[in-house]
Amino acid sequence: MVHLAVALEGAGWHPAAWREPDARPDALFRPRYWGDLVVEAERGLLDFVTIEDSLGPGTDRTDRVRGRLDAVLVASRVAPLTRHIGFLPTAIVTHTEPFHLSKAIATLDYVSQGRAGVRVRITSSPEDAAHFGRREFPVPLPDLVEEAGDWVEVVRRLWDSWEDDAEIRDVATGRFIDRDKLHYIDFTGRFFSVKGPSITPRPPQGQPPVAVLSHVAEVHRLAARSADLVFVTPHDVEEAGALARELDGLLVFGDVVVFLDETEQAARDRKARLDDRAEFTSDALVFTGTPARLADQLLAWRDAGLSGFRLRPGALPHDLTAITRGLVPELQQRGAFRREYEATTLRGLLGLERPANRYAGATR
Secondary structure: OOEEEEEEOOOOOOOOHHHOOOOOHHHOOOHHHHHHHHHHHHHOOOOEEEEOOOOOOOOOOOOOOOOOOOHHHHHHHHHHHOOOOEEEEEEEHHHOOHHHHHHHHHHHHHHOOOOEOEEEEOOOOHHHHHOOOOOOOOOOHHHHHHHHHHHHHHHHHHHHOEOOOOEEEEOOOOEEEOHHHEOOOOEEOOOOEEOOOOOOOOOOOOOOOEEEEOOOHHHHHHHHHHOOEEEEOOOOHHHHHHHHHHOOOOEEEEEEEEEEOOOHHHHHHHHHHHHHHOOOOOOOEEEEEOHHHHHHHHHHHHHOOOOEEEEEEOOOOHHHHHHHHHHHHHHHHOOOOOOOOOOOOHHHHOOOOOOOOOOOOOOO
16 A cells, blocks of 8 residues: 655646646635645545745746745635544744644644644755744755754654643543653754743644755764654656665655546646746656556555655646546555545554653653
């Protein structure tokens, strides 16, 4: 069996996607748009969606989508429309305080009843840094990676800073919490000094899953230190196998940009039309073809060692529905994908145990 997720980005990953006949450019900043996408993703029994985010406006071109909503807030808004699918909004950790994001993701875990995670992203952009007054920028990549690792460590400690049974809620005695079951995290490092505890109780999952997109060795090491799952961008089966071996011990998802149609020619024609309108480049493999042929490729990569796939729909909603109504049935027919959800939490869907609290039984 394979794990399957989609990465949601505006009107789609192709910069001209907003000009497609079925696109909804007038709805990109409305809750209904995002709600429709995640409901469709859950219809296809997908493990989770990621929601992209950034701090800068991107290029100066005016022929592509500009502006975006906050990924964590979008996830919190649309999660109650679903019952099973997980949500991994993107957090730009280079310029975001871990205390604030730990609270936001814990809140999302409560709102979704145990289906939250977070995709950790770093940025080396001077334009992004200018929004926050960082005086020394750019920062060398090893320092950005070390900072991100400390960020995740702080967040994880904060999630554990309340024991699971810290809330007593005893009306008769007037005690709402057991203060001995709230813990200082006392983290001091190069980048952060955080005492804790959190102001939000431990999330339903204990530790919402943490994901990282990795292209280079330094970020591979961040994933090994800090993540539960890692997104990689192989371009062939040999590279997929090598990455799976290098990142052994993690859930390794291959990223693929997809343009799917019922025939190869229709997919090529649609991709060509989009390319004529705007140049498109990608760090990940770009697949143009039918759901059946994509299934062939994904299963070959699965056999090479990948745990699952995060598909990036080239245009929305077209390529999302091609995934849920074309690719998913194809994989089901081959016995490679679920026919119903088998768990109620994101950790459960990913086969991850709920972890014990690191502070349980410790004195304050």
